[in-house]
Amino acid sequence: MTDITITLYKGESVSLPTGTTVGEALSALLSNKQRKRTVAARIDDMLADFTTLLTEDSTLIPIQIGSEESLDILRHSTAHIMALAVREVFGTDIKIAIGPSIENGFYYDFLRDQPFSPEDFEKIEKKMEEIVRQALPFYRTEIQSSDAITRFEAEDEKYKVELIQDLETKSVSLYQVGEFTDLCRGPHVPNTSFIRAFKLLRVAGAYWRGDEKNDVLQRIYGTSFFDKKELKKHLNALEEAKKRDHRKLGKELELFTIQEDIGAGLILWQPKGAQLRRLVEDYWKDEHYRHDYDLLYTPHIARQDLWKTSGHLDFYSENMYSPMDIDGVAYQLKPMNCPFHIGVYTNKKRSYRELPLRWAELGTVYRYERAGALHGLLRVRGFTQDDAHIFCRPDQLEDEIFNILELNLHILKNFGFKEYDIYLSTRPEKYVGSDESWELATESLKLALEKKGLKFMIDPGEGVFYGPKIDIKIKDQLGRAWQCSTIQVDFNLPERFQLAYTGADNSDHQPIMIHRALMGSLERFIGVLIEHYAGVFPLWFAPVQARILNITDDQAEYCEKIFMQLRKSGLRIEKDLRNEKLNYKIREAQVNKIPYMLIVGDKEKENGTVTVRLRDGKNLPPMTIPDFIEKIEMEVSEGRGI
RNA sequence: GCCCACGUAGCUCAGUCGGUAGAGCGCAUCCUUGGUAAGGAUGAGGUCACCGGUUCAAUUCCGGUCGUGGGCUCCA
Numbered sequence: 004m005t006d007i008t009i010t011l012y013k014g015e016s017v018s019l020p021t022g023t024t025v026g027e028a029l030s031a032l033l034s035n036k037q038r039k040r041t042v043a044a045r046i047d048d049m050l051a052d053f054t055t056l057l058t059e060d061s062t063l064i065p066i067q068i069g070s071e072e073s074l075d076i077l078r079h080s081t082a083h084i085m086a087l088a089v090r091e092v093f094g095t096d097i098k099i100a101i102g103p104s105i106e107n108g109f110y111y112d113f114l115r116d117q118p119f120s121p122e123d124f125e126k127i128e129k130k131m132e133e134i135v136r137q138a139l140p141f142y143r144t145e146i147q148s149s150d151a152i153t154r155f156e157a158e159d160e161k162y163k164v165e166l167i168q169d170l171e172t173k174s175v176s177l178y179q180v181g182e183f184t185d186l187c188r189g190p191h192v193p194n195t196s197f198i199r200a201f202k203l204l205r206v207a208g209a210y211w212r213g214d215e216k217n218d219v220l221q222r223i224y225g226t227s228f229f230d231k232k233e234l235k236k237h238l239n240a241l242e243e244a245k246k247r248d249h250r251k252l253g254k255e256l257e258l259f260t261i262q263e264d265i266g267a268g269l270i271l272w273q274p275k276g277a278q279l280r281r282l283v284e285d286y287w288k289d290e291h292y293r294h295d296y297d298l299l300y301t302p303h304i305a306r307q308d309l310w311k312t313s314g315h316l317d318f319y320s321e322n323m324y325s326p327m328d329i330d331g332v333a334y335q336l337k338p339m340n341c342p343f344h345i346g347v348y349t350n351k352k353r354s355y356r357e358l359p360l361r362w363a364e365l366g367t368v369y370r371y372e373r374a375g376a377l378h379g380l381l382r383v384r385g386f387t388q389d390d391a392h393i394f395c396r397p398d399q400l401e402d403e404i405f406n407i408l409e410l411n412l413h414i415l416k417n418f419g420f421k422e423y424d425i426y427l428s429t430r431p432e433k434y435v436g437s438d439e440s441w442e443l444a445t446e447s448l449k450l451a452l453e454k455k456g457l458k459f460m461i462d463p464g465e466g467v468f469y470g471p472k473i474d475i476k477i478k479d480q481l482g483r484a485w486q487c488s489t490i491q492v493d494f495n496l497p498e499r500f501q502l503a504y505t506g507a508d509n510s511d512h513q514p515i516m517i518h519r520a521l522m523g524s525l526e527r528f529i530g531v532l533i534e535h536y537a538g539v540f541p542l543w544f545a546p547v548q549a550r551i552l553n554i555t556d557d558q559a560e561y562c563e564k565i566f567m568q569l570r571k572s573g574l575r576i577e578k579d580l581r582n583e584k585l586n587y588k589i590r591e592a593q594v595n596k597i598p599y600m601l602i603v604g605d606k607e608k609e610n611g612t613v614t615v616r617l618r619d620g621k622n623l624p625p626m627t628i629p630d631f632i633e634k635i636e637m638e639v640s641e642g643r644g645i
Numbered sequence: 646g647c648c649c650a651c652g653u654a655g656c657u658c659a660g661u662c663g664g665u666a667g668a669g670c671g672c673a674u675c676c677u678u679g680g681u682a683a684g685g686a687u688g689a690g691g692u693c694a695c696c697g698g699u700u701c702a703a704u705u706c707c708g709g710u711c712g713u714g715g716g717c718u719c720c721a
Contacts, residue, residue: 118648118649118650119649205715205716206649206650206715206716207648207649207715207716207717208647208648208649208715208716208717209648209716209717210647210648210717210718213717213718214717214718215646215647215648215717215718219647219648219649219717220648220717221648221649222716222717224715224716250713250714254656255656261712261713262712263694263695263711263712263713264694264711264712267711267712267713322719322720368721370720370721372719372720373646373647373718373719374646374712375646375647375648375716375717375718376646376718376719376720377713378714381721382719382720382721383721386721387721388721389721390721486720486721487721488721489721520721522721523720523721524721525721526721527721528721552681554678554679554680555678555679555680556678557678582677582678583679583683583684584677584678584679584680584683584684585679585680585681586679586680586681586682586683586684587679587682587683587684588681588682589680589681589682590681590682590683591682591683592682593682594682600681602680602681604680605680606680614680614681616681620681620682622681
């Protein structure tokens with residue numbers, strides 16, 4: 004038998020016989036302690052288990068506990084253990100589909116008539132613990148695809164058969180743990196004892212391969228970690244997310260409500276929420292004006308013919324509401340603002356000298372969303388986009404994109420979002436516009452991103468049919484990503500509406516149109532803001548900035564006076580002069596997350612001051628009303644960043 | 646839209662194996678005037694989501710509709 008050289012990445016080498024397993028090689032190369040923390044290895048670009056045979060000189064990168072990859076492997080392995088447990092508890096009549104690791108956990112899809120209940124979860128978890136205790140190894144085998152098909156057909160595992168058929172490979176790998184053998188690419192942890200901390204979280208319906216024409220499967224979600232502390236931390240984070248849920252906080256803080264008799268997906272902004280929204284809107288408008296945009300207002304309905312011209316009736320009608328008849332002419336609610344902005348553009352003949360035109364509007368649109376997709380403020384049927392359209396010349400495109408990115412990040416940063424996932428989506432299979440224009444636009448988007456020094460990923464073929472786009476997902480306090488900003492180049496509408504400007508050569512040219520939204524929609528953005536801040540809004544856009552609390556009725560008159568004084572200065576101020584104890588009033592203001600409590604007793608009344616309590620419990624020394632106003636105004640202008 | 650679960654007072658929830666319902670918070674009134682996270686008493690609030698069916702009787706059982714939640718799908 005010949006020897007091969009196995010090298011540890013950035014480490015030493017050993018000479019071992021051909022056919023040595025990865026596990027054996029790692030034992031030779033790593034200390035006992037380190038090997039115990041290793042779950043698999045990377046050989047070149049391939050992931051391998053401990054049982055993988057080494058037949059040529061190789062370099063091993065150990066995958067150790069703590070890395071992203073190790074968690075992926077662990078969770079994938081846990082999914083297998085769950086499937087094994089499910090079949091041990093409920094029998095092999097339950098058919099298995101797929102069970103991958105996902106962000107923060109894993110799932111496995113099963114075909115079973117009855118739904119899984121919480122008691123079932125307990126049984127499955129108990130069985131899983133038993134399996135884990137036995138430290139069962141994962142065995143990998145490679146077999147001919149045809150043999151695998153025969154095998155799974157015999158077991159009546161139709162989903163597995165379908166998967167293998169679609170793979171169209173000669174051979175497939177199988178993993179066996181205990182009595183359970185599954186089609187799987189691997190790798191897995193060496194044995195089940197690595198699975199130390201897991202929990203099944205919920206069950207939900209899912210279609211086989213995500214297609215609603217297929218069988219509905221039951222998907223059990225769970226999560227898994229290498230130690231109990233990490234699991235606990237994760238479960239706490241889930242609890243925290245629940246506490247921050249904008250639907251819950253929206254109700255508690257009286258920001259918005261959705262009512263059954265008004266309609267699903269339609270938001271009613273309550274006074275506090277309306278105030279919050281107004282602040283976001285005003286800030287947005289100010290910033291746009293400062294960045295040389297002009298503001299538009301356009302209607303909510305338009306003649307159906309307009310939507311024919313724009314093409315929305317062809318490619319967007321399933322999202323549009325049925326037409327209404329006005330004097331025998333069909334009108335439809337707008338799902339987008341673009342045709343209206345185009346209407347402003349075509350109002351007169353345009354010269355190359357006036358480009359770029361930057362027009363912004365908080366435009367309310369209505370889109371049909373499937374009932375099951377609706378979700379609080381994040382997915383609704385009527386919403387207001389922070390929309391803008393830029394009409395420019397090709398030579399202006401890159402600068403315009405760059406400027407949009409600047410404004411975009413400036414606004415997001417000011418609202419406290421400092422991390423993003425950025426995607427550049429390129430030409431899809433079906434598209435309109437010339438290849439040269441796609442080339443130019445895609446390149447401009449890319450250059451602008453690079454010039455701004457932004458990291459981005461390319462989503463090949465994921466652009467809209469009318470042009471390439473940049474999508475920005477913002478990361479919130481808990482690290483969750485939300486799709487908000489989008490910048491899209493459009494070759495379609497300028498063509499459909501025959502947009503033109505007169506060039507320096509005195510002939511007509513077609514402008515490039517850019518659609519963009521920074522917050523996406525006010526509804527979604529505010530929903531994300533609520534969760535990001537857990538309802539504890541910074542002073543500059545807190546719906547209520549301060550509340551006056553008197554200690555006894557004796558100070559009521561003085562409180563009324565300073566209330567009006569503060570209100571007139573533009574502060575968002577409330578008063579609580581009820582016949583309640585101070586403790587009680589403080590608690591309530593605290594629960595309402597109000598930034599400042601102005602406490603007024605006899606001392607303050609005599610001195611013409613207020614004592615300021617912050618929502619973190621700290622106290623400021625008594626100050627006069629003008630001093631307090633000045634303090635607030637300073638803090639607000641700092642927050643607004645203008 | 647599809648699968649599963651759910652819908653009881655303004656809110657959070659309990660309850661009725663079929664005989665029209667309860668708590669806490671909130672609200673109102675009264676007592677209390679108390680300096681940094683809930684003072685006390687009394688009281689008013691419910692077509693038990695809506696529409697049908699079964700039944701002597703339905704909030705409870707059955708069917709449908711609407712809505713909500715977790716997913717699938719889609720997206721601002």
